[in-house]
Amino acid sequence: MDRIWMKNWQKDIPTTLTFEHGKKPIHEYLRIRARQMPEKTAIIFYGREISYRELDEATDRFANYLRGQGVKKGDRVAIFMATCPQYVIAHFGIQKLGAIVCPCSPLFKEMELTYELNDAETEILITWDILMPIAGNVVPRTKVRKVVVTNLNDFVPAKPTMPLVDVMKIPRQNVSGTDDFMEIITRGDKTPPMVDINMDEDIGLFQYTGGTTGLPKGSMLSFYAALFKTAAVCAIAGITGDTISLVSMPVFHIAGMVAGMNSCIYAGATQILFTQFDVLATMEATQRYKADFWYSAVPMNVGIMTHPDGKNYDLSSLKLCLTSSFGITLTEEISRKWADFTNGGILLEGAYGLSETHTADTYVPRDKVKYGTMGIPGFEADFKIVDLSDRGKEMPVGESGEIVVKNPAVFKGYWRRPEGTNNTLIDGWVYTGDVGKFDEDGFLSLIGRAKEMIKVSGFSVYPEEVEFMLNQYPGVSQSAVIGIPDPKKMEVVKAFIVMQPGKTATGEAIRMWAKQNMSAYKVPAQIEFRTSLPMLGTGKILRRALKEEPAKT
Numbered sequence: 001m002d003r004i005w006m007k008n009w010q011k012d013i014p015t016t017l018t019f020e021h022g023k024k025p026i027h028e029y030l031r032i033r034a035r036q037m038p039e040k041t042a043i044i045f046y047g048r049e050i051s052y053r054e055l056d057e058a059t060d061r062f063a064n065y066l067r068g069q070g071v072k073k074g075d076r077v078a079i080f081m082a083t084c085p086q087y088v089i090a091h092f093g094i095q096k097l098g099a100i101v102c103p104c105s106p107l108f109k110e111m112e113l114t115y116e117l118n119d120a121e122t123e124i125l126i127t128w129d130i131l132m133p134i135a136g137n138v139v140p141r142t143k144v145r146k147v148v149v150t151n152l153n154d155f156v157p158a159k160p161t162m163p164l165v166d167v168m169k170i171p172r173q174n175v176s177g178t179d180d181f182m183e184i185i186t187r188g189d190k191t192p193p194m195v196d197i198n199m200d201e202d203i204g205l206f207q208y209t210g211g212t213t214g215l216p217k218g219s220m221l222s223f224y225a226a227l228f229k230t231a232a233v234c235a236i237a238g239i240t241g242d243t244i245s246l247v248s249m250p251v252f253h254i255a256g257m258v259a260g261m262n263s264c265i266y267a268g269a270t271q272i273l274f275t276q277f278d279v280l281a282t283m284e285a286t287q288r289y290k291a292d293f294w295y296s297a298v299p300m301n302v303g304i305m306t307h308p309d310g311k312n313y314d315l316s317s318l319k320l321c322l323t324s325s326f327g328i329t330l331t332e333e334i335s336r337k338w339a340d341f342t343n344g345g346i347l348l349e350g351a352y353g354l355s356e357t358h359t360a361d362t363y364v365p366r367d368k369v370k371y372g373t374m375g376i377p378g379f380e381a382d383f384k385i386v387d388l389s390d391r392g393k394e395m396p397v398g399e400s401g402e403i404v405v406k407n408p409a410v411f412k413g414y415w416r417r418p419e420g421t422n423n424t425l426i427d428g429w430v431y432t433g434d435v436g437k438f439d440e441d442g443f444l445s446l447i448g449r450a451k452e453m454i455k456v457s458g459f460s461v462y463p464e465e466v467e468f469m470l471n472q473y474p475g476v477s478q479s480a481v482i483g484i485p486d487p488k489k490m491e492v493v494k495a496f497i498v499m500q501p502g503k504t505a506t507g508e509a510i511r512m513w514a515k516q517n518m519s520a521y522k523v524p525a526q527i528e529f530r531t532s533l534p535m536l537g538t539g540k541i542l543r544r545a546l547k548e549e550p551a552k553t
Helices: 004-008 026-036 052-068 085-096 110-120 129-141 181-187 223-237 254-267 279-289 298-305 332-341 418-424 463-470 507-517 543-548
Strands: 041-045 048-051 076-080 100-104 124-128 146-150 203-208 218-222 244-247 270-273 293-297 320-324 346-349 382-387 390-394 401-406 429-438 444-449 454-456 459-461 476-486 490-499 526-530
Touching: 026 052, 026 085, 026 223, 026 254, 041 052, 041 085, 048 052, 052 085, 052 181, 076 085, 076 110, 085 100, 085 181, 085 254, 100 110, 110 129, 110 218, 124 129, 129 146, 146 181, 203 223, 218 223, 223 254, 244 254, 244 279, 254 270, 254 293, 270 279, 279 298, 293 298, 298 320, 298 332, 332 346, 382 429, 418 429, 444 463, 454 476, 459 463, 463 476, 463 490, 463 507, 476 543, 507 526
Parallel strands: 041 270, 076 100, 076 124, 100 203, 124 146, 244 270, 244 293, 293 320, 320 346, 454 490, 490 526
Antiparallel strands: 041 048, 203 218, 382 390, 382 401, 401 429, 429 444, 454 459, 476 490
């Protein structure tokens, strides 16, 4: 389709993306920042401040350790931990050798970790000591020959400046047969390792798909993909060397990695890392350090606004918050309440994106906001909407179909999955499996996942749409919708609902309300109340887990 969205490009954002120090890997930008401003704070971790010099030297030491272990360009190295300084150091240390970062979610159980380590054929694993009960059982079933262990307390100061989460209170544990992370980064060789990187062809990251459909597949992402999308986020969000950014979305997921960790390193900004999101810690950090940018999920924003102590904190420095509608959909009302709560802070949908495109494929222009959309395509992006049953048929503006995207950051394919690659990546176009449509102004609306679509008597039902409507019912906090078999209708809708604290409802009352507010075929045939819903580390509801539960009789 034509780039009809360019007429709504935000006026103060250049239409051409440039790179401040040229076409270099993000770890080279780290080196540049360390030379330019060695004592500037790169990371704040619960009060512990790490300078750009310290961070750069630590990554050099870790890279040289890996080289001593035989790691070379193109090898895969796994990181099995959540957001913390050690993750950042390991990530860029791996990439300084031209090796490939393989992030593994710290929420993984043994089967999931075993699968990804074996699929990526990793031989080195970096993890927390508290995750060794899982990792220790997994390693003998993989090719991993060396484990590096660290503890969160290795970087937590004696007097933290914000509340700690419980997992951070577990004392350091000695794990025999492993190498100590802190020993490596404090005593290792800090000579900068120099490796030639082909920005366009060399792979710097295996980002495994979230596992919402089938077995996870490793999206092979180039060093240039990371640079391109990181620079794009900085340009769109206005992230500069003066920015102080809250990083509470997991950096082992692509969105938190780009909008949190990478963007700050690229711009020479300061990032405040949180191992887990905590309302009080976020408010304390914002007030204490005058944070001005945040990439969040909507439930985080709502959690802050509804906290009884919220009004006791000064959050007026937080000028821009880009968010993802995970669990709760961003509405104009929520955005307006946020502006009131923060004394003028802007809250907008962050972007549409996926692992295969290094995310951040769209943005919401601040001078023309359309709530309920994912905004307009970003730099050098092309999109089209194709018929769900005929990929050769492009749909006109206003009609829905599969979202197809092309930009300079799309992946090189799935690791060892030629069939999956050939089905998804065709002539540089990524066929996303998502269903959406464009309006006449070039704004993209995401309707749902084609593979999660529910067929009720021939009608297509998209879970996100029904969830959005159910979340409007008074007292509903979150909902998740799946399809269940039905002998007459093929499938019917089942809803799982979490109520707000102190609120109650009955399934019948919600069904009666739904009949008045949505098409009959979208009305849940069954409603089950839960105290919580299964989620990925990003806060995205894991519908597959609900579908795989044994049916209740």
